[in-house]
Amino acid sequence: MMRNSLSKFGQAIKLPGLSFGLAFTLTGFIIAFSDSKVLSKIGSPLEFIKSAGATAGNAYLALFQGSIFDINLTKSHNFFQGFYPLSETIVIATPLILTGLSVALAFKSGLFNIGAQGQFIFGAIGASYVGFHFHLPLVIHVIAAALAGMALASIWGGAVGLLKAKTGAHEVILTIMMNYIAGYFILWTLKTSQFLRPGRIDPIAPEVNQSARLPLLAGANLRIHAGIFIALAAALFVWWLLTKTTIGYKFRAVGANGQAAKTAGISVPFVLTATMAICGALAGLGGAVQVLGSEHALNADIAGSFGFDAITVALLGRAQPLGTVFAALLFGALHAGGRTMQSNTGVPLDIVLVTQALIVLFIAAPTFVRFIFRLKKLNSSAGLTSKGWNG
Amino acid sequence: MSEIRSSVEKRRLRGVVVITLLSSLSFLYFGFISPGKNKTTFGFVLNNEWVLIKEWIIASATGVKIFSGISLVASVLAILAYRKRRQIVFPVGVATFGILMSFITWAASGKFIPLTGLLQGALLLAVPLIFGSMSGLICERSGVINIAIEGQLLASAFVSGVVASLTHKTIWGLIAAPIAGAAISFLLATFAIKFSVDQVILGFVLNVLVIGLTDFLYKKLLVPYQSTWNTAPTFGKIELPVLSKIPVLGPIFFSQSIVVYIMFAIVASITFALFKTKWGLRTRAIGEHPTAADTVGIDVNKLRFKNVIIAGLIAGVGGAYYTVGSVGAFGKEMTAGAGFIALAALIFGKWSPIGAVFAALLFGFADNLQSTLTIIGVSIPSEFMLMVPYIATIIAVTGLVGRVRAPAADGVPYLRGGAH
């Protein structure tokens, strides 16, 4: 029994494990071979390999230090401060969980939501405006601001579902285009008199009022805030919605075979619109949390690449809520650690994008990983299937 | 007339209604409600071409009435054509032109608009879009979705910049760029065709990979060692004798760098090859019905692979335009989403080469008009002008103007003997 379940677990973990290994190995090669010190030793093979190994090793050590625990910080400050990197990881992962859930939920309804970026932006705009414009009591203010962001983003997202349902336009194209529109929209918004911070001419909005901020969880020195609980609750909500409710059942039925669902009387336009509205709300909540939890003021770059990383997060998490949470934490760690790696070892942060892309590429191409490692075909479920523009 | 109009008819009707409304709106708003108070000057001379008219000065309000009048007449013709069930593309095109010109005449009241320069700039901004959309066209006509155009452009811009810097020769940059584009294509083709990975996801991931890699190498090599790694020379303008002297058209089309001439050649060749040659017939066949192509002895996946590589080569030349074709030095993420606008142009152009070229030119024009208006000091929020390509694409895919149909097998991996 025990051995059986262990080997089952081993099988389940084998492909992702190999994909990770392959991605980190390739990244290591890139880090080593782009280093001038390493390249200068190309004359003597032994020295060269040693130096390459050391360079990549140092980079990865810094990556760990910057994402989980830094012993140096415990010496200079206190033991608690040593977890500063972990706090950073979680701060970055928080909006990523929410945008990742947005993409993952869409996958379940058979939709590819590339639009989390735009939805995030509208969430941030809504939360920011309610956050700095109104004066409301504690708690209520945070909730009102978050709801405002979610509502805006939900309309922005829901429009995609509605357009797809009514005109058959492909959501990938719609969301790509709408991301750009949202990107320009926030630039314009920040120039308007409503959003321009008094005394400033650069695109930054006023800070949200204290009453609209999410509380810090571990004192003023660590940035970790209550947003992570919101994100985890959202993951739980998505899981519950998909597996326990009739709406989730409809979503999954349309996602797996829209034609059969339609024939059985399920309203596909409703499902498409509702899915995208909820997805928009989730990504918008991500934007709201980013404003209310860590940035406190809307700026042109508020969305960073949270909406785009969300796609890799959801893909890595196999579109499952729990998987998405873990994937977001991993990518949060990569980003947080990447900063330390950049400052400590001079390896540019951008390399984590490469690692991220490679991991997802290998996860999405199980046949490729099997081919590389000469594995036999397992009876595991196929990846997310390709449907093309017309499907 | 039947009770229920078909969806195509509905879309045609919607197109006619929208253009008529816009024409009337432009006539009323720009002409009467908020007319320009001054004269608008259009400049026609850019270089040393022969001069036909140097300038055309007209009172803004009068100009608007003329151009809006043209678009109103064209709208009426479109309505007539629709009722006679004829093509409405031409009158709608003329009406669009009229509305655009009304807008420019109105916005530039009291200012000088270098019309030839505006158009030349539009073409230049469209160059990478056209290369990119041709890459997408060849992939998607073969049945492989190409979202990785951005990655192809960026990778080849990077490689051509670096190679030209290291060799001090523009030509080596131009030769290296298509190879870089093809390398991205090789990944796309391998994973999409051999390993049947979802093509949208794949293209997306490849873009992230290229952005990460070029950002990384840019910081690691191009910034610290700029003098050796990032000082690419650029191609000069080649003025074609006589042709470049033609007023207006000369400076726009015949006084350009080699990359632009290559673009003309590629667009012409693709248009011919796709519809008139064996390769084109087979390419369209595998994009529409791969099983049928297979049964007549066409190796579907081999041709798809080949075509995706060709697409990479073409996008690669477009990438070279960013560096050796224009500014020389490579900049971080310098393609700035052009690959996605190219995709938009492809869709807006209904997967036809000529359509895609016109769409790309339109997008380039909107972009350049925006910056021209900013430069001459017209206060229109540039953000909204910049949204034009994206809004236009949404309008296109939601069927407001005409029907858009992708190749039937676009994005579907071909596996033989799926049924038994």
Next chain:
Amino acid sequence: MSLELRGITKTFGSFIANDEINLRVETGQIHAILGENGAGKSTLMNIVYGLLKADSGELLVDEKIINISEPSDALSAGIGMVHQHFMLIPVFTVAENIVLGHEKTGKFGALDIETARSAIREVSKDFGFEVDPDAIVETLPVGIQQKVEIIRALIYEAKVLILDEPTAVLTPQETDELLKTMRELKAKGTSIIFITHKLREVREVADQITIIRRGKVVGAVSPQTSEGELASLMVGRTVDLAPEKIKHKVGEPILVAKDLTVRDALGNAVVKKVNFHVNEGEVLAVAGVQGNGQSELARALINLEDHVEGSILLGGNELRGKSIYASLHAGIAFIPESRELDGLVGSFSIAENLILDLHDQAPYTKGITLSAGVVLAEAEKKVKEFDIRSQSVSDAVSTLSGGNKQKVVIARELSRPVKVLVASQPTRGLDVGSIEFVHERILAERDAGRGVILFSTELDEVMALADRIAVMYRGEILDIVDSKVTREELGLLMAGVASKKASA
């Protein structure tokens, strides 16, 4: 040219599609391969044509072993094929389709279409076909599309022509024409492999008959063999495809369609102002050759079509324009034409599929949550009642056989209060055992006093089950006749020849 297959074996996973198949086609012979749906005929032909690779066995052309691993190998060996699902590019012209794969080029690599055009005209003249080389294929009727495929094989000098279920899409008259063409080809020395499950056609045209059952050759007989014998060889037991129909009382009209018109996305009317009704306790069969508007009419009855005019009255209440949900819950049970595409969600479990229509109603739901226990318990009951063979109700429905999938669809559709059952090609692709089950179920509904509208292209099925028969041709109901009508009369109607007699 002669073609011989020796010991052809092909497996898909653990399923043996072809098991040691031997057969020999002589020069200028029409060799019929007869077998049930799923017997392995198409797999065998795809192997001969190079679309699939056999696990073992060999092919001989004129006594020499040849290796066919690609369709191009088959073509150059002189083997041509007319596929069941036509292998034509819908957006290409006839000439472009013929040229594809055999392109000749001129200056600058420009395509030569003209040669193909004149070749098409020539072959058309020889066989009396009317095919315009410049017509776009998707605009042509299926009968003409099939001729395009035959022309293609002839132009490229096929010496062995495989026809895979060629009559499935044809009217009886078109079928006769095809049989005539086959005889002409035979006279010119072409060998023909004729794949079918229709006994009458086989006996009429074949020189030699090979019968395949469950992937094995079970008999090689002459065309003089009786239909009964052929059928029992094909199925493996004696079969009586005409189920017993007890006399019964027909009730009041329950569903009435008035001036019903259905249009496609391009605005063309595919169903034109049809009028019919079905009574309680009656089977109204809608017969006709595939593609004459039956599918759209069936779909329109539950509002699955977007552009419908006219009126659909169920027990006096107007359904047209209402939602699909409303139609289903007003009392229409619907068995769609394709169970995989329209009937079932493949990755869902049997239990989940059984509530696709009722998931948001009691007892399956409480508030907005699903009651998992009830769903499973109800599924267990249905699986027993409908004899759905599976390991567990939690198994994905895609793992079931075709017959069991259809039982899941029927079980679900009959779990609502039903007034009218609309069944669209309910036995397509099923084995004989499952067909019998479906037929019994349909008659049981009729006997229980419900109205049944059966859409079927199978004449045998129509004649066996129907009380009245409506015949559709090019979107119109030409006539509604009594079930005592003869085959020939039905055939004429299906070909568009309206008769005034036998009206009911």
